[in-house]
Amino acid sequence: MNKFYRVLSVVSLTLSVAFWSCRGDQGPQGPAGPTGPAGQNGTNGTNGTNGTNGTNGKDGNANVKGTEVTVKVADWKTVDAAGIGTGATGKTGAYSVTDANVKATMFVIAFVKVGTQFVALPRVIIKETDGATEQVNFGYETGKVTFYYSSQTAAIGGIKAYAPQTDLTFSYVTVEKTVGQAMQNEGVNLRSRDAVMTYLQEHKY
Numbered sequence: 784m785n786k787f788y789r790v791l792s793v794v795s796l797t798l799s800v801a802f803w804s805c806r807g808d809q810g811p812q813g814p815a816g817p818t819g820p821a822g823q824n825g826t827n828g829t830n831g832t833n834g835t836n837g838t839n840g841k842d843g844n845a846n847v848k849g850t851e852v853t854v855k856v857a858d859w860k861t862v863d864a865a866g867i868g869t870g871a872t873g874k875t876g877a878y879s880v881t882d883a884n885v886k887a888t889m890f891v892i893a894f895v896k897v898g899t900q901f902v903a904l905p906r907v908i909i910k911e912t913d914g915a916t917e918q919v920n921f922g923y924e925t926g927k928v929t930f931y932y933s934s935q936t937a938a939i940g941g942i943k944a945y946a947p948q949t950d951l952t953f954s955y956v957t958v959e960k961t962v963g964q965a966m967q968n969e970g971v972n973l974r975s976r977d978a979v980m981t982y983l984q985e986h987k988y
Contacts, residue, residue, distance in 0.1 A: 847956065847957070847958050847962070847983050848884045848956070848957045848958075849954065849955075849956050849957075849980070850880075850882065850954070850955055850956075850957070851952065851953070851954045852880055852952070852953050852954075853950055853951070853952045853953075854878045854930065854950060854951050854952075854953065855950050856946055856947060856948065856949065856950060857946075858878055859876040859877065859878055859932060859945060859946035859947070860876065860877055860878070861874055861875070861876055861877075861945045861946075862874070862875060862876075862877045864931070874933070874943070874945055875931050875932070875933045875945055876931065876932040876933060876944075876945030876946045876947075877929055877930070877931050877932075878929065878930050878932075879927055879928070879929040879930075880927065880928045880929070880930075881926060881927055882926065882927065882928055882957070883926060884957050885923055885924070885925060885926055885927060885928060885957055886925055886926075887925055888959060888960055889957050889958065889959060889960065890957070890958050890959070890960045890962070890963035890964075891921075891923045891928060891955055891956070891957050891958075892955065892956045892958070892963070892973055892979055893921040893928070893930070893953060893954070893955040893956075894953065894954045894955070894976045895919050895930075895951055895952070895953050895954075896951070896952040896953070896954070901954050901976040903973070903974035903975070903976070904919060904920055904921045904930075904953075905918065905919065905920040905921070906918070906919045906920075907919075913936075913937045913938065913941075914937060914938025914939070914941075915934070915935060915936050915937055915938070915941060916933075916934060916935050916938070917933075917934040918931070918932070918933050918934070919931070919932050919951070921953075921955070928955055930951075930953055932945065932946060932947055932951070933945055934947075954976065956979060956980070956983070958983065962983075962986075965986075966979070966982055969982075
């Protein structure tokens with residue numbers, strides 16, 4: 784019996800040695816397996832809330848029109864200016880603006896920009912030292928507003944000019960005559976552009 788066990792142990796040991804001695808090196812890595820199916824898309828997020836509506840702007844004045852125009856030095860034309868009461872004529876510089884809003888029922892207020900502010904027309908400057916003058920004025924008729932300019936370097940024998948030395952910017956407001964009369968009745972300073980525009984913004988016709 785003991786001999787049998789010894790024989791069996793020897794056989795087992797022999798087989799183990801044979802197994803380990805016959806094992807080769809590790810083979811190369813096999814190819815990657817196929818890609819799995821794509822996952823499902825996630826659900827859409829909820830819509831955001833709508834923004835609040837802005838406040839309504841103030842209504843404009845249908846019977847009021849404000850216009851601003853810059854006149855270049857070269858755009859002035861020398862024209863005859865009719866005298867008043869004498870029939871005599873003189874010379875002046877003129878520039879006309881076509882405006883269909885100027886009708887028989889309309890009233891026009893005009894200003895010229897001096898530095899950073901608008902000054903009401905007509906504007907006449909007389910130099911105290913030698914009497915030199917500069918005049919800027921305007922007139923209007925159906926469909927047209929005309930600006931006028933003239934200057935003289937001295938009261939007597941001075942050089943006359945019918946165009947300014949720099950570009951001039953004008954602003955004029957066209958309103959119904961009834962609105963202009965209302966402003967006069969309420970004491971609005973028609974020679975102040977700010978006063979005129981403030982009144983028109985506060986009163987709707």
